[in-house]
Amino acid sequence: MIYKIFPAVLFLLFSFSTSKPNSSEPKNSKSATHAEVITSGKLMASSIDTKVEMVYSSLHSDKFALPKLESFAVALKGYYSLKEKGLIKKDILTLVDFSLSSNTKRLWVIDLTTGNVLFHSLVAHGRNTGEEFANNFSNAAESFKSSLGFYATGEIYNGKHGTSLRLDGLEKGVNDNARARGVVMHAADYVSNSFIKNNHRLGRSQGCPAVPTELSKEIISVIKDKSCFFIYHPSRVSNFGAKSIS
Structure with missing residues (x-):
């Protein structure tokens, strides 16, 4: 008799152990949303590189081209570090890739909460930093050169170029x-396709990351007040991001 009952008992036990949880059960209130995971960097991943690739693959690129993975990786790692230290507040990342020609769009503004690329724009480098390509950098006054590295965006003010945004360099001796x-x-009329057409290169600033006049106010409004701003070049190691890839 027992041998007849025992298989039925096993069947019942197996059914209970494999049954699906009740969909009406409340979700764990401590579980992170996708946006929280992306912006905090607290992914259950085997490495920071896996984390970076996951974020990179989630970017929305229907309207704009994506930055290169190597520059984005350094930028995102630095963003996580700065966010943890409380040096930046917003989940907005601005990446300027000075490994690229100034005749191409090399500035990206990315909303890390949604993965949306908000802007992809031309951006100038300093007049003593190079001609078409940026290759000389300085932290010195009157050098008329660009400075690399991580910045926290500051406040808006009205200057000689109109609406402008202050930048606070976060890397000692670098920016x-x-x-x-x-x-x-700030805005500059020499940051335009027409200037490139007439001069075979973009116009240059006195060291400021100047942007097109038609986009400047929109970009500044989005990135102001403690967002992460990063100028990348493969020639140096950042204090906050991983080593740049040459």
């Missing part, structure tokens, strides 16, 4: 003189 030097984001 920490930015505010004193007056290195800011």
Whole structure:
């Protein structure tokens, strides 16, 4: 008799152990949303590189081309570090890739909460940093050169170029003189396709990451007040991101 009952008992036990949880059960309130995971960097991933690739693959690129993975990786790692230290507040990342020709769009503004690429734009480098390509950088006043590295965006003010945005360099000896030097984001009419057509290269600034006049106010409004701003070049190691890839 027992041998007849025993298979039925096993069947019942197996059914209970494999049954699906009740869909009406409340979800764990401590579980992170996708946006929280992306912006905090607290992914259950085997490495920071896996994390970066996951975020990169989630970017929305229907309207704009994506930045290169190597520059984005350094930027995102630095963003996580700065966010953890409380040096930046917003989930907005601005990436300027100075490994690229100034005749191409090499500035991206990315909303890390949604994965949306908000802007993809031309951006100038300093007049003593190079001609078409940026290759010489400085933190010194009156150098008329661009400074690399991570910045926190500051406040908006109205200057000689109109609406402008102050930048605070976060890397000692690399860009920490930015505010004193007056290195800011501002509009410039020499940052345009027409200037490139007439001069075979983009116009250059005195060290500021100048952007097209028609986009400047929109970009500045989005990235102001403690968002992460990063100028990449493969020639140096950042204090916050991983080593740049040459």
